[in-house]
Amino acid sequence: MVVIEVSNLRKVYRVPIRGEGFWESIRYVFSRRYKDVEAVKGISFRINKGEVVGFLGPNGAGKTTTMKMLVGLIKPTSGKVRVLGYDPFTRHRDFLRRITLVMGQKQQLIWDLPPIDSLRINAAVYEIPEDVFKERLKLLAEMLDVERRLYQPVRKLSLGERMKAELLAALIHNPEVLFLDEPTLGLDVSAQISIRNFLREYNERFGATIILTSHYMGDIEALCDRAMVIHRGRLIFDGELYELAERVMPFKALYVEFKGEIPFEDLQKLGEISEVEGKEVKLIVRKEKVFDSVRYIMDRYEIDDLTVTDPPLDEVLAKVFEQ
Ligand SMILES: Nc1ncnc2c1ncn2[C@@H]1O[C@H](COP(=O)(O)OP(=O)(O)OP(=O)(O)O)[C@@H](O)[C@H]1O
Numbered sequence: 001m002v003v004i005e006v007s008n009l010r011k012v013y014r015v016p017i018r019g020e021g022f023w024e025s026i027r028y029v030f031s032r033r034y035k036d037v038e039a040v041k042g043i044s045f046r047i048n049k050g051e052v053v054g055f056l057g058p059n060g061a062g063k064t065t066t067m068k069m070l071v072g073l074i075k076p077t078s079g080k081v082r083v084l085g086y087d088p089f090t091r092h093r094d095f096l097r098r099i100t101l102v103m104g105q106k107q108q109l110i111w112d113l114p115p116i117d118s119l120r121i122n123a124a125v126y127e128i129p130e131d132v133f134k135e136r137l138k139l140l141a142e143m144l145d146v147e148r149r150l151y152q153p154v155r156k157l158s159l160g161e162r163m164k165a166e167l168l169a170a171l172i173h174n175p176e177v178l179f180l181d182e183p184t185l186g187l188d189v190s191a192q193i194s195i196r197n198f199l200r201e202y203n204e205r206f207g208a209t210i211i212l213t214s215h216y217m218g219d220i221e222a223l224c225d226r227a228m229v230i231h232r233g234r235l236i237f238d239g240e241l242y243e244l245a246e247r248v249m250p251f252k253a254l255y256v257e258f259k260g261e262i263p264f265e266d267l268q269k270l271g272e273i274s275e276v277e278g279k280e281v282k283l284i285v286r287k288e289k290v291f292d293s294v295r296y297i298m299d300r301y302e303i304d305d306l307t308v309t310d311p312p313l314d315e316v317l318a319k320v321f322e323q
């Protein structure tokens with residue numbers, strides 16, 4: 001079942017140009033000039049129920065702009081968006097009940113109150129019956145391991161605990177589609193991992209559809225099968241995560257530990273030497289040459305160890321954006 005359908009979606013921001021100096025300030029007030037910034041340049045994709053999709057791209061690529069159009073916070077300049085059959089920008093009540101948006105850099109919980117108070121407000125807004133609320137609260141708090149933190153003012157919580165409470169508040173109305181913009185922003189590794197684990201469990205348990213952006217490759221690798229890469233407002237890749245690596249970096253890394261001296265000259269015929277540590281060499285070899293290279297080395301040299309690995313995904317991405 002298709003949950004999100006986007007075709008030819010564009011967003012152009014009009015930004016006032018402000019010159020320097022007195023007369024320019026006067027002009028700014030009376031006859032403003034504008035320039036157009038095309039943040040999203042016509043993207044199309046579909047997302048099915050239950051998918052977990054990673055939305056990747058460098059700063060300013062258009063990720064947040066796209067997310068905002070998907071939840072109806074801003075109006076597209078042109079193109080079509082349907083989420084659960086709704087046009088998000090109408091902000092239909094039934095639509096809002098079925099989705100949620102979490103922005104890592106924005107806070108929904110009220111700073112001076114304990115999370116439980118904000119949760120009760122949400123329960124009232126979404127008209128969740130008391131018994132349903134209690135049950136859902138218990139379940140989510142347990143999954144997030146945040147039960148003991150719900151009764152302390154938000155300002156006293158650690159960043160990780162706060163993010164967990166944010167997620168709890170964003171999910172209390174049992175939404176089917178989750179839009180998460182940098183949900184692990186600024187968190188330490190252990191908090192990142194527990195948020196990831198929670199999202200995976202949430203997806204499996206409730207069949208929720210999740211779209212998330214992140215600067216941390218680890219989030220995407222751990223959670224998503226599918227990745228969409230946006231660059232300067234254009235979708236430059238949409239497919240399986242491993243395919244992204246294959247497509248842009250048809251290389252493997254060979255780690256070889258030699259018993260004797262490292263035969264640098266010979267190795268350079270096979271590929272690029274990228275690291276040397278003691279008797280171990282990291283050699284970057286084209287995929288189709290891996291077997292021949294391994295055989296070549298084994299036939300000629302005494303070795304202690306040999307491993308073949310994929311290049312790390314963040315290297316792959318850096319390469320994508322360079323091109
Ligand atoms: N409200 C706005 N008014 C004018 N321009 C904007 C506005 N919001 C974003 N932009 C511009 O649109 C482009 C896309 O921004 P967007 O926030 O969507 O990028 P992003 O991929 O989320 O980046 P980041 O990884 O830094 O969060 C950028 O050039 C940005 O400067």
Ligand SMILES: [Mg+2]
Binds near residue numbers: 063064065181
């Ligand atoms: Mg953003």
